[in-house]
Amino acid sequence: MKRRDLLKLSAGVAATACLGASTTILASSNSSLSKNLQPNNRTPNGADFDAILQQPVLKRDLFKTPVTIEKLELLNKDDEFIVRVTDKEGRQGLSLCNSRRADSAWPMILTLVKPTFEGKDARDLEALLHEVYITSPNYKFQGLAFWSCVAWVEIAILDLLGKIAKLPLWALIGEKQREKIGLYHANGDRKNSAEWVIRKLESLLEESGARALKYKLGARMHYTEASTARDKKLIPGVRKHFGDDVTLYADANGSYDIPMSLYMGKMLEEHDYGFFEEPVPFDYLEETKAVTDQLAITVAGGEQETSMWRFKWLIANRALTLVQPDLIYFGGLIRSMRVARMAQLAGLPCVPHISGLGLGQLYMAHFVTALPNTTDFQEYKGDRDKVPYVLSGTNKRYKAKDGYINAPQGVGLGITFDPEYIAEMKEITSSIPSQLS
Amino acid sequence: MKRRDLLKLSAGVAATACLGASTTILASSNSSLSKNLQPNNRTPNGADFDAILQQPVLKRDLFKTPVTIEKLELLNKDDEFIVRVTDKEGRQGLSLCNSRRADSAWPMILTLVKPTFEGKDARDLEALLHEVYITSPNYKFQGLAFWSCVAWVEIAILDLLGKIAKLPLWALIGEKQREKIGLYHANGDRKNSAEWVIRKLESLLEESGARALKYKLGARMHYTEASTARDKKLIPGVRKHFGDDVTLYADANGSYDIPMSLYMGKMLEEHDYGFFEEPVPFDYLEETKAVTDQLAITVAGGEQETSMWRFKWLIANRALTLVQPDLIYFGGLIRSMRVARMAQLAGLPCVPHISGLGLGQLYMAHFVTALPNTTDFQEYKGDRDKVPYVLSGTNKRYKAKDGYINAPQGVGLGITFDPEYIAEMKEITSSIPSQLS
Numbered sequence: 001m002k003r004r005d006l007l008k009l010s011a012g013v014a015a016t017a018c019l020g021a022s023t024t025i026l027a028s029s030n031s032s033l034s035k036n037l038q039p040n041n042r043t044p045n046g047a048d049f050d051a052i053l054q055q056p057v058l059k060r061d062l063f064k065t066p067v068t069i070e071k072l073e074l075l076n077k078d079d080e081f082i083v084r085v086t087d088k089e090g091r092q093g094l095s096l097c098n099s100r101r102a103d104s105a106w107p108m109i110l111t112l113v114k115p116t117f118e119g120k121d122a123r124d125l126e127a128l129l130h131e132v133y134i135t136s137p138n139y140k141f142q143g144l145a146f147w148s149c150v151a152w153v154e155i156a157i158l159d160l161l162g163k164i165a166k167l168p169l170w171a172l173i174g175e176k177q178r179e180k181i182g183l184y185h186a187n188g189d190r191k192n193s194a195e196w197v198i199r200k201l202e203s204l205l206e207e208s209g210a211r212a213l214k215y216k217l218g219a220r221m222h223y224t225e226a227s228t229a230r231d232k233k234l235i236p237g238v239r240k241h242f243g244d245d246v247t248l249y250a251d252a253n254g255s256y257d258i259p260m261s262l263y264m265g266k267m268l269e270e271h272d273y274g275f276f277e278e279p280v281p282f283d284y285l286e287e288t289k290a291v292t293d294q295l296a297i298t299v300a301g302g303e304q305e306t307s308m309w310r311f312k313w314l315i316a317n318r319a320l321t322l323v324q325p326d327l328i329y330f331g332g333l334i335r336s337m338r339v340a341r342m343a344q345l346a347g348l349p350c351v352p353h354i355s356g357l358g359l360g361q362l363y364m365a366h367f368v369t370a371l372p373n374t375t376d377f378q379e380y381k382g383d384r385d386k387v388p389y390v391l392s393g394t395n396k397r398y399k400a401k402d403g404y405i406n407a408p409q410g411v412g413l414g415i416t417f418d419p420e421y422i423a424e425m426k427e428i429t430s431s432i433p434s435q436l437s
Numbered sequence: 438m439k440r441r442d443l444l445k446l447s448a449g450v451a452a453t454a455c456l457g458a459s460t461t462i463l464a465s466s467n468s469s470l471s472k473n474l475q476p477n478n479r480t481p482n483g484a485d486f487d488a489i490l491q492q493p494v495l496k497r498d499l500f501k502t503p504v505t506i507e508k509l510e511l512l513n514k515d516d517e518f519i520v521r522v523t524d525k526e527g528r529q530g531l532s533l534c535n536s537r538r539a540d541s542a543w544p545m546i547l548t549l550v551k552p553t554f555e556g557k558d559a560r561d562l563e564a565l566l567h568e569v570y571i572t573s574p575n576y577k578f579q580g581l582a583f584w585s586c587v588a589w590v591e592i593a594i595l596d597l598l599g600k601i602a603k604l605p606l607w608a609l610i611g612e613k614q615r616e617k618i619g620l621y622h623a624n625g626d627r628k629n630s631a632e633w634v635i636r637k638l639e640s641l642l643e644e645s646g647a648r649a650l651k652y653k654l655g656a657r658m659h660y661t662e663a664s665t666a667r668d669k670k671l672i673p674g675v676r677k678h679f680g681d682d683v684t685l686y687a688d689a690n691g692s693y694d695i696p697m698s699l700y701m702g703k704m705l706e707e708h709d710y711g712f713f714e715e716p717v718p719f720d721y722l723e724e725t726k727a728v729t730d731q732l733a734i735t736v737a738g739g740e741q742e743t744s745m746w747r748f749k750w751l752i753a754n755r756a757l758t759l760v761q762p763d764l765i766y767f768g769g770l771i772r773s774m775r776v777a778r779m780a781q782l783a784g785l786p787c788v789p790h791i792s793g794l795g796l797g798q799l800y801m802a803h804f805v806t807a808l809p810n811t812t813d814f815q816e817y818k819g820d821r822d823k824v825p826y827v828l829s830g831t832n833k834r835y836k837a838k839d840g841y842i843n844a845p846q847g848v849g850l851g852i853t854f855d856p857e858y859i860a861e862m863k864e865i866t867s868s869i870p871s872q873l874s
Contacts, residue, residue, distance in 0.1 A: 076870045079871075079872075104545045104868060107541050108582075111541045136690075139658055139691070142741070143580020145578055281576075283747065313723075329577070431541060432540055433513045
């Protein structure tokens, strides 16, 4: 069996196969396409994807009485940011932001997001995620910064709701699909030699016990002679070094054009890689599809995507064959689950992208515990956060062992931040420097 | 003559007409399309658009010696932000930010933009606009906030370069196309009745002397029964009230679906409107094209677009028939001029979108003075800025008279901010609240 066959889907993926290549499939005026076919033995059309997007994700029925969000606070200490929501009964939910994105994005929590959520019923979270986007001027800010701010607020609210329902966060957005989550360990280095990368990957396998690895190709959004020479060493070299038992993925971060994508993609196929991530710049939709159409290897992408319409396009046109919404950049777990459902309709797996900071591995674990259509390995970047927290009721942190992490337990996120640390944080009440005391 | 014929192009628009509807025209692998046709009597293809994007906009040859950017400062007072660049000789360039966007976006000036520009030769501005995007993690932030920060830095640098070359800013990015700029006055209200809007539009014509108007349709990113009833009153009512001598435009801000767009679009055609802006949500590329294909009226859009690839798609596929890059949201005058050139290649006009705050009308005037392919009327929202400045060497501010504003004179932006006001501003040195003194 070819190693890429291991990239098989878990239970729950629809058996529908290749969509037509028509790029107009999504226009509502074309919803008559395939009208007379049965949903189970035909290609899904634009109306099918639109219908999927209307299905609720959050189990609102778990909550019989209003959960009024009385306060939404942005807390800061050093370069760390936490969002805290407090309801009328004084119950709280907290989320940790990714400090390497929040340093650029945090004002939007106050200017664009907070006004839509404060004072509202947290049970309406799903509707509020739509309202916060179409409210002027928010839709203009479509992009990672705005949607990350929404995600941090969403996760704090889900933490609160989980505590109220006495359920782990994942149980609010789906059914338990697995007890433990297999991991691939990702390495982000591009500065060092191929030999250095191989040693680094070795140390990552030791750290997490993972049986799958990902590393970087190209020079990030462009390629150079030096990066191409390095790529040609890495692709066969990493395979040779780790042998056939380790699943390998490669990520070009949009470095290539179509010809170089095909060249490297074929080399990855020869050496039996599991997927090829972002061959061309992420917003080159048709070029992405052109690469995917011409390669046998699974083409992955979606980390940079912040538009639901474009995810629909990428999935319905099979421009990607594995979708990777970033759980934060794309606006949270509920929106990401909608992407996963569109992928499921098209018979494609979803493997969310995460960042190493800001509890990425914990948010991922909640999501994947409830995710039907995925693969055997999820992204893992270690436990890098400096903020003190423990798994609730223990003195442990949340990290990999023997290549797995366990499905999260407890209520809400299932963690407790050090109360002393939280007490030292300061609430930020204005986005404008001259108005900060 | 139909009023919409007034939307004729000024000198310089290529005579090329309708592009094919093929949505794959942009894929590089299809560059063999129409290979044997002469550029002058064939439909432009993806390679033609790519070639246009490689043409420099900035006249680098004007500068014989390096202009090293020694300092790039973000200044703040109350809710106003100014970017100031200082070169090694102590010469300075300044730009005023739009306070209603900068309050959400300003940290990115420090975290994402400044590191690419400080210490560099300002003559390399055009290359730096590319570098600042592909540098990690900046491309992930594609969107209004990131590109606005780049634009404010770009305009401060162009102000500096104009002062050094002793030329107005527009002369650095093109040739003079006109001495004065015709205006349409835009009104943003959606809360009040149709009758209220008509009275408001009347007062705007009095304020600026404009002979063209724009107002809002729909409920912004959605429509309701009430908004539809109001739209049906406004479309014939505004025409009836102002008669045939006033050019009228209508802006739906993505409120409609395809059927409602066609319904309202046909009503706009009946009443001889000049263009119909953003009928469907801005990121619904194929739905935008479907509407444009089925209507005779010019369909305008682009305000929310921050991807060069997507502008290329919208233009090459004639999904829009008038392009409106926002000079700030899209990353400045140089990037916007590239969009205008793509439009010119396709035989389409460019009419930039502007905001009312942050010297929108001045930046627009510099751009349009050098813009060959445009229409008779440019967006105008009055002189709303609170920051004290004068046209250099006068005691006047920059605003409309008799429906026109003059092509800017003087050097750089051609304005002088009140030095006392600038001295009162504080430099912001960190994006993180706990690190602000």
